[in-house]
Structure formats: C-alpha cells, structure tokens
Amino acid sequence: MSDLNPLFRPKSVALIGASSDPKKYGYWTAKGLIDSKFTGDLYFISRTAAADILGKKPYASISDVPGPVDMAIVGISPKYILPVIQECADKGVKALVVVATGFGETGPEGKELEKKIVAIAQKAGMRIQGPNCMGIFSSPVHLNASTIDLADGPMGLVLQSGNFGIDINFNAKTRGIGYSAWASIGNQMDLRFADFVEYMGQDDATRVVMMYMEGLRVASVDDGRNFLHNARLATLKKPLSAIKIGRSQAGARAAASHTGSLAGSEKIFDAALNQAGVVRVETPQELLDVGEAFARCKKPKGNRIAILTDGGGHGVMATDMAEPLGLDAFVLSEETQKKLRAILMPHCPIKNPVDLAGTPEHDMWVFDRCAEVLLADPEVDGLVIAGLYGGYCDFSEEFRQMEMDVAKSLVERANNSDKPVLMHSMYYAQQPESLTYIRKHGFPVYGSIDSAMRAMGALVGFNSRQEKIKEELAATPPQLPEDRKSKVDAIFKTVRSQNRINLVETEAREVLRAYGFDLPNHLLATSPDEAAKLFTEMGADKVVMKIVSPDILHKTDAGGVILHVDSTAKAREAYNQLIANGRAYKADADVFGVMLTPMLPGGIECIIGSSYDSTFGPSVMFGLGGIFVEVLKDVSFRVAPVNTPEAGRMIREIKGYPMLTGVRGQSGANVPALEEGVSRLSYMVAELSSDVAEVDLNPVFATENGIEIVDARIVLHPTENK
Numbered sequence: 159m160s161d162l163n164p165l166f167r168p169k170s171v172a173l174i175g176a177s178s179d180p181k182k183y184g185y186w187t188a189k190g191l192i193d194s195k196f197t198g199d200l201y202f203i204s205r206t207a208a209a210d211i212l213g214k215k216p217y218a219s220i221s222d223v224p225g226p227v228d229m230a231i232v233g234i235s236p237k238y239i240l241p242v243i244q245e246c247a248d249k250g251v252k253a254l255v256v257v258a259t260g261f262g263e264t265g266p267e268g269k270e271l272e273k274k275i276v277a278i279a280q281k282a283g284m285r286i287q288g289p290n291c292m293g294i295f296s297s298p299v300h301l302n303a304s305t306i307d308l309a310d311g312p313m314g315l316v317l318q319s320g321n322f323g324i325d326i327n328f329n330a331k332t333r334g335i336g337y338s339a340w341a342s343i344g345n346q347m348d349l350r351f352a353d354f355v356e357y358m359g360q361d362d363a364t365r366v367v368m369m370y371m372e373g374l375r376v377a378s379v380d381d382g383r384n385f386l387h388n389a390r391l392a393t394l395k396k397p398l399s400a401i402k403i404g405r406s407q408a409g410a411r412a413a414a415s416h417t418g419s420l421a422g423s424e425k426i427f428d429a430a431l432n433q434a435g436v437v438r439v440e441t442p443q444e445l446l447d448v449g450e451a452f453a454r455c456k457k458p459k460g461n462r463i464a465i466l467t468d469g470g471g472h473g474v475m476a477t478d479m480a481e482p483l484g485l486d487a488f489v490l491s492e493e494t495q496k497k498l499r500a501i502l503m504p505h506c507p508i509k510n511p512v513d514l515a516g517t518p519e520h521d522m523w524v525f526d527r528c529a530e531v532l533l534a535d536p537e538v539d540g541l542v543i544a545g546l547y548g549g550y551c552d553f554s555e556e557f558r559q560m561e562m563d564v565a566k567s568l569v570e571r572a573n574n575s576d577k578p579v580l581m582h583s584m585y586y587a588q589q590p591e592s593l594t595y596i597r598k599h600g601f602p603v604y605g606s607i608d609s610a611m612r613a614m615g616a617l618v619g620f621n622s623r624q625e626k627i628k629e630e631l632a633a634t635p636p637q638l639p640e641d642r643k644s645k646v647d648a649i650f651k652t653v654r655s656q657n658r659i660n661l662v663e664t665e666a667r668e669v670l671r672a673y674g675f676d677l678p679n680h681l682l683a684t685s686p687d688e689a690a691k692l693f694t695e696m697g698a699d700k701v702v703m704k705i706v707s708p709d710i711l712h713k714t715d716a717g718g719v720i721l722h723v724d725s726t727a728k729a730r731e732a733y734n735q736l737i738a739n740g741r742a743y744k745a746d747a748d749v750f751g752v753m754l755t756p757m758l759p760g761g762i763e764c765i766i767g768s769s770y771d772s773t774f775g776p777s778v779m780f781g782l783g784g785i786f787v788e789v790l791k792d793v794s795f796r797v798a799p800v801n802t803p804e805a806g807r808m809i810r811e812i813k814g815y816p817m818l819t820g821v822r823g824q825s826g827a828n829v830p831a832l833e834e835g836v837s838r839l840s841y842m843v844a845e846l847s848s849d850v851a852e853v854d855l856n857p858v859f860a861t862e863n864g865i866e867i868v869d870a871r872i873v874l875h876p877t878e879n880k
Contacts, residue, residue: 291344311336359392483615
C-alpha cells in the first residue's frame with residue numbers, strides 16, 4: 159500500500175480549528191467525525207473554545223495532545239497557518255488535510271505560502287492533501303472528515319471540485335451506493351492525482367476508482383506522466399473512470415507544425431486516458447452510471463449479450479446501441495430459443511432481443527424464467543433487461559406484490575450467476591419498491607436505455623483495456639544505437655550555438671539516423687557546380703532537390719522543392735532556381751545550400767510526428783497524409799513512449815486505416831514497419847524531451863517493403879524553456 163495510509167487508515171485524528179459554534183466549519187467537521195463513529199482516537203484543537211466541543215475536551219495546541227497523531231485536519235485561516243504546520247511537524251503528524259481557502263488559488267502570495275508549507279512538511283516527512291479542499295472519507299475506519307454526508311460503499315472518488323462531490327453524492331444516495339474512499343484534493347500543493355490513484359488502485363475495499371478532473375499539471379509534466387503510470391498499473395487491478403472538463407481549444411498551444419496544430423491539450427488528454435485504460439465519460443450522471451456498474455456487477459468474460467424486454471421498441475433501441483459500444487447482440491442458439499419457446503407465447507420474438515410482448519400482464523414470472531434461461535446459456539456473457547419493469551405495481555396490489563416477489567428472485571438469480579445483469583426501467587424516476595430492492599440487493603437500474611447499454615459496454619471493455627496494457631508493458635522496446643546521444647548532442651550544440659531552434663533537414667535526418675532510422679542518402683551542395691557534381695556522385699536516375707535554410711521551414715510554400723531532376727544540367731538549373739525562390743520568399747533567409755536526395759518511387763503517404771504537451775510532455779502522432787491530415791484531421795495520438803502493440807492500435811484506430819491494407823487492387827503497406835517507426839520515434843522524443851519540442855516526418859511513404867521518410871523537420875525548445 160502507498161504512503162497514504164495515514165490519510166485513509168489513521169489510528170488517530172486531530173481537528174485543528176474545531177468549534178462549538180454550529181455556524182462554523184469547525185463544528186460541522188467535528189460533528190461529522192463523531193457521527194461517523196471513527197474507529198481511532200479523536201482530538202479537537204481550539205485555542206478559543208470553551209471546555210466542551212460536542213462532549214469532547216478541546217486542546218489548545220496539537221502539542222498538548224497526549225498521544226501520537228497520524229492525521230490532522232487543518233481548518234484555520236492562512237495567516238495563522240505556518241506556526242500550526244510547524245507544530246504538526248514537531249508532533250510527528252504523518253499527514254495533513256488542509257481544508258482552508260486563500261492559498262495558491264488567490265495569486266503569487268498564496269503560492270509562496272504553499273511553498274513554505276510544503277518545505278516544512280517535506281522536511282518532517284508529512285504528506286498534505288489540499289489546501290482549498292472539502293476533506294476526506296474512508297469507510298474501513300469510519301472516517302468522515304468532510305462536511306458532506308457520505309455513505310459506505312465500494313466506490314473510490316477523487317475530485318477537484320467540492321460542488322461536484324455534493325452533486326454526485328445526491329445522485330449516489332438515490333441509488334443506495336456509497337464510497338470506500340473519497341478525497342477532495344484542492345490545489346494539490348503536495349499530494350496529486352497520481353498519489354490518490356495509486357492508493358485507491360491498491361485498496362481492497364475499493365472496487366472502482368472514479369475521478370473528476372480539471373487538470374493534472376501542478377508543477378511539471380511529471381504530474382501528468384506519474385498519473386499515466388499509476389493509472390495504468392491501477393487498471394491492471396480494477397476499473398477506472400473519469401470526467402475531465404475543459405474540452406475547448408482555448409487553452410491549446412499554438413504550433414507551426416502539423417503535429418502541434420492537430421494535437422491540442424484535449425486530444426493528448428484523451429490519448430493518455432486511453433493508454434491508461436481509463437473510461438472517459440461526459441457527465442456526472444454517466445460517471446456514476448459506469449461507476450455503479452463496475453462496483454456492483456460481475457466481470458463479463460466476453461462481449462456477447464442477451465437483451466430481455468417487455469417492449470419491442472426498447473429492445474430494438476438496445477440492439478442498435480450494442481455494436482458501437484463493442485457489444486454483440488448475437489442470435490441466440492436454437493437450443494436456447496427452444497427453451498424460450500416453452501416459456502413464451504408463440505408471437506414473442508426470441509432470437510435476441512427476447513421480447514415478452516405483453517406476456518407479463520398475464521404471467522410476470524416470465525421475467526424470471528427467461529432470465530434463468532439466458533444466464534444459463536454458455537454463449538451469453540451478460541444480460542440487459544429493458545422496458546416497463548417497476549411499473550406493473552400501478553395495476554393493482556396483487557401486481558405490486560408479484561412484481562416485488564419477481565424482483566427478489568431476479569436478484570437471487572443474478573447474484574448466483576457469474577455474469578453481469580443490468581436493468582433499464584421507464585419507471586426509474588418513480589423509485590418503486592421493486593426497483594429499490596433490486597438496486598439495493600442486486601444489480602444497477604437505469605432510467606434510460608443508453609445509460610444501461612453504455613454501462614454494459616464499459617463492463618465488457620474493461621477486459622480489453624487490461625489486456626492491451628499487459629501487452630504494452632510486456633513488449634520489447636526498439637533497440638536504439640549506443641552512440642545515439644553523443645551524435646545528437648553534437649548536432650544540438652551546433653544548432654544552439656547559432657541561436658537556432660529549427661534544425662535544417664540535413665540535421666534532422668542525421669538525428670533520425672542516430673536513432674536507427676534508415677533514410678535515403680543525402681548530399682548538400684553550396685554551388686551550382688557542386689550540385690552537378692553531387693548529382694553524379696549520388697548515382698540515382700532522378701533526385702529531389704530542396705533548399706536548406708533554418709528560416710524557411712515550409713519549403714513547398716517557398717518553392718523550395720524541385721522533383722525529377724535527372725541530369726547534371728538540370729541539377730545546376732534547379733540549384734539556381736531554388737536559391738532564387740528562397741530569396742524571393744524571404745530576402746534575409748540564411749541559406750545553407752541545397753540538398754540532393756534520391757527520388758523515391760512513392761507509396762501511401764503517412765505522417766508521423768511529435769509535439770510537447772504541457773501536461774504529459776512528449777507525445778507521438780500518426781495519420782495518413784494529404785487530405786486525410788490537411789482536411790479530415792484523421793490522426794491518432796499517444797503519450798510517448800509506446801511499444802509496437804500500442805503503436806499498432808494507433809495506426810488501426812484512424813478512419814483511413816483500410817487504405818494501408820490495400821483497396822481497389824492497390825498494394826497495402828507494411829504495417830509492422832509503420833508500427834516500428836512510430837514506436838522508434840516515440841522513444842526518441844521521450845529520451846530527447848528536454849531538447850525536442852516538435853517533430854514532423856511528412857510525408858512518410860508506406861510501401862509493401864517498409865517505410866521511406868521523405869521529409870523531416872525537428873524543432874527544439876527555446877533555451878529559456880530547457
């Protein structure tokens with residue numbers, strides 16, 4: 159278990175700022191600690207309180223507490239806090255929850271105060287949650303150090319918004335589900351998302367980890383990368399789900415490269431959550447829908463589901479939603495259909511969905527008997543019940559009692575099965591007793607078909623998330639040349655000595671070669687005669703000639719590329735034309751010369767690139783070239799580095815992937831070579847992250863035999879950002 163045990167499993171807790179005034183935070187928290195029946199020793203600290211706070215004697219200082227203190231809750235004003243933090247350190251307190259506001263969120267002075275607090279804590283080995291937070295909850299020790307009425311349960315929740323915590327808790331209460339661990343983390347001046355994910359991922363009392371995220375970065379990209387690492391390891395043990403606000407492009411970093419301009423913080427964030435196996439949802443309702451399913455349902459073995467409905471429309475809706483969610487509403491076997499025919503009237507559809515078609519109005523037990531058949535079918539991995547269940551009680555008292563009896567049997571049947579069962583009911587909002595019973599004792603009930611189906615999709619998808627992370631972690635990274643760093647460092651040193659951050663293409667090609675990429679030969683001419691001489695030396699039937707200048711980044715825009723040069727005379731002519739075009743495009747451009755490289759036969763145009771994300775650091779991107787990247791923006795991203803299995807998933811998830819497999823008689827590409835290229839670049843940019851800001855390999859020709867890098871561009875971080 160992580161070092162957050164003093165927070166979630168303390169043997170003793172002190173509330174600093176306790177109060178006997180019912181209008182103050184110190185009273186609300188004190189009452190919550192008492193009402194929750196905390197299993198350890200509880201101390202109230204107050205310099206001004208009378209002799210009694212809710213029946214307990216207060217101490218003037220934490221130093222006066224007779225026994226050890228594992229965790230202290232600090233709810234006093236920032237202007238008085240530093241001496242109190244020092245007293246906690248001297249007392250040997252292991253963890254602090256600073257709930258007060260008025261720190262880093264207020265500006266520079268508040269941030270400076272946070273630094274001083276962290277310095278004291280680090281010296282003493284204390285960990286700090288907050289400040290500007292709403293506290294902590296832990297069911298195993300009956301600890302409620304928050305002002306929210308939280309109930310015990312199987313869900314872990316870590317969040318950045320107290321209001322969101324209140325919102326989702328109202329919803330959770332109506333579902334009769336609660337928390338194993340709950341933490342409002344505020345400004346994260348010490349403990350970050352990564353720490354809480356690590357703890358909850360190891361906590362046996364937590365079945366699912368849910369997150370409300372506004373952002374990950376606090377101090378550096380290490381915050382984002384540590385979260386990714388810890389979340390991946392947690393996913394190997396249990397499901398994670400998150401809602402992340404801020405999808406707009408307002409905060410995205412502008413960039414000149416294709417990769418940078420296509421990335422944007424949200425696309426990289428999506429990619430990171432995907433890599434970590436985290437289910438990203440859009441609303442608080444959906445977060446709880448998915449969380450409840452993970453917390454209460456069995457883990458399905460596969461994606462083949464049965465749909466049982468007492469209304470044809472609901473069954474068809476559920477079936478339509480299945481495929482996009484990765485679910486297979488397959489045709490039931492003849493053996494299972496035979497068993498269903500023996501239960502249902504002849505007009506009832508039974509292939510899947512199984513439509514009860516009015517039968518429950520005559521015999522409500524058909525729900526239970528059909529569920530028994532479907533759950534016993536070895537081909538069925540999960541069951542969704544959809545429609546009117548919960549509303550039959552309106553018919554009569556007899557129907558009410560029968561619906562309740564059937565509910566009890568359905569719950570017992572589901573609990574004895576090793577398959578997940580979910581229910582949709584039109585009568586969800588009315589909370590009839592049959593649905594309340596099912597939810598409390600058995601399985602989740604949802605008020606909409608799409609909620610139920612998304613929840614089943616999340617359950618089924620968890621298996622593949624775990625498997626892809628296992629595959630990625632077990633894969634072997636690309637073998638990189640041993641002398642790569644010395645070669646690249648020399649190139650970067652030259653570039654920076656000339657006060658440049660843009661590598662010219664000849665330099666970019668040498669960096670790629672140093673990392674094991676196989677590029678066509680290139681030569682640099684500095685005069686027309688030398689261009690003619692080098693054309694002969696190259697020995698190619700045709701060459702491409704390009705202007706080489708750190709001031710001309712997009713060579714095509716400047717007329718800086720000439721194709722199909724096939725003679726010494728044309729080489730001289732092309733040299734002069736390229737220099738003239740460059741001067742016309744930018745008169746004061748620093749021109750290094752003209753590069754010659756063999757003309758390649760072509761292939762499927764792809765783009766492989768990298769940009770530096772402010773939250774996660776270096777990323778890698780893949781897409782098809784041409785209209786696919788320029789107009790359709792059909793690209794995929796990952797946080798670097800990735801091994802070939804994850805690179806393969808990147809390649810296969812773009813919409814244009816069929817182009818790489820060969821269409822209309824065209825040859826397909828060597829996809830394993832593309833996977834290796836994406837992975838190799840990802841390891842390169844991860845290793846060179848302190849220097850490299852952007853990489854564009856565009857186009858890359860993908861052929862049957864491998865990949866050919868046609869053009870390469872590398873941009874470094876400005877010196878002041880290193």
